[in-house]
Amino acid sequence: MANTYTLIASNTLSSSAASVTFSSIPSTYTDLVVKFSVRTTDNDTMLVGLNNVTTSFSSRVLEGNGASVASYSNSSSGRYIGYPIITTTSTFANGEIYIPSYTASQNKPFSAFTAAEANATTAYITAVADLWSNTNAINEVKFTTSTYSFVSGSSFWLYGIKNS
Amino acid sequence: MTDTPTKVIVDCSTGEQTVVPLTAEEIAELEVAAAKAEQDRLAAEAEAATKAAARQALLDKLGITQEEAALLLS
Numbered sequence A: 001m002a003n004t005y006t007l008i009a010s011n012t013l014s015s016s017a018a019s020v021t022f023s024s025i026p027s028t029y030t031d032l033v034v035k036f037s038v039r040t041t042d043n044d045t046m047l048v049g050l051n052n053v054t055t056s057f058s059s060r061v062l063e064g065n066g067a068s069v070a071s072y073s074n075s076s077s078g079r080y081i082g083y084p085i086i087t088t089t090s091t092f093a094n095g096e097i098y099i100p101s102y103t104a105s106q107n108k109p110f111s112a113f114t115a116a117e118a119n120a121t122t123a124y125i126t127a128v129a130d131l132w133s134n135t136n137a138i139n140e141v142k143f144t145t146s147t148y149s150f151v152s153g154s155s156f157w158l159y160g161i162k163n164s
Numbered sequence B: 001m002t003d004t005p006t007k008v009i010v011d012c013s014t015g016e017q018t019v020v021p022l023t024a025e026e027i028a029e030l031e032v033a034a035a036k037a038e039q040d041r042l043a044a045e046a047e048a049a050t051k052a053a054a055r056q057a058l059l060d061k062l063g064i065t066q067e068e069a070a071l072l073l074s
Helices: B023-061 B066-073
Strands: A005-013 A019-023 A031-038 A046-049 A057-064 A069-074 A079-080 A093-099 A106-115 A126-134 A140-146 A155-159 B006-012 B019-023
Touching: A005 A019, A005 B006, A019 A155, A031 A140, A046 A106, A057 B023, A069 B023, A079 A093, A079 A106, A079 A126, B023 B066
Parallel strands: A019 B006
Antiparallel strands: A005 A155, A019 A140, A031 A093, A031 A155, A046 A079, A046 A140, A057 A069, A057 A126, A093 A106, A106 A126, B006 B019
């Protein structure tokens, strides 16, 4: 059970950016968690990459927007972690990814949770159970949008968690 | 004219934060990956909607509500 929670690094964008990367992550923690508050320049999907690798991701996605629900497996686009729509001006979606045992020599399961914020009839909330089939220790976490960018003011906080 | 997209890199060992313009290759990779993700998301939503419509059509045919159908299966 985690009993520490240390901020390793954070970033608040001062101008729009297509991606935000935390590199050279120390291996001295047990788990990693990244909290984010993001808005994109247009309706866009949000993806995650690990160690500058974009392959070998597979996931189970549970998603609802107030009008419909979906539950599906995502083997070809397992990097998908949310859909932070921008229906309402100046609202930011929030979420987190949790990566347990990020230095272990085993495939890396992790979870993601993203909630859009909108004064509208629909807004997506997404929960993802993800698996990165790669046994390398994780030393880099990257967030991207698709063809658009994260706007200025979007923020990311990387925490390390120790179990002792 | 559109500005070249940038990426932000935060080096956790030094705390240094850099802003770097994306290469043409990186831009192309992002577009392909995101288009695929969006395609999958829309396909999943369409599949869920089709299933929901089929479920409702069956309920209508049977003349029962979803709650009554759940009772039958419990």
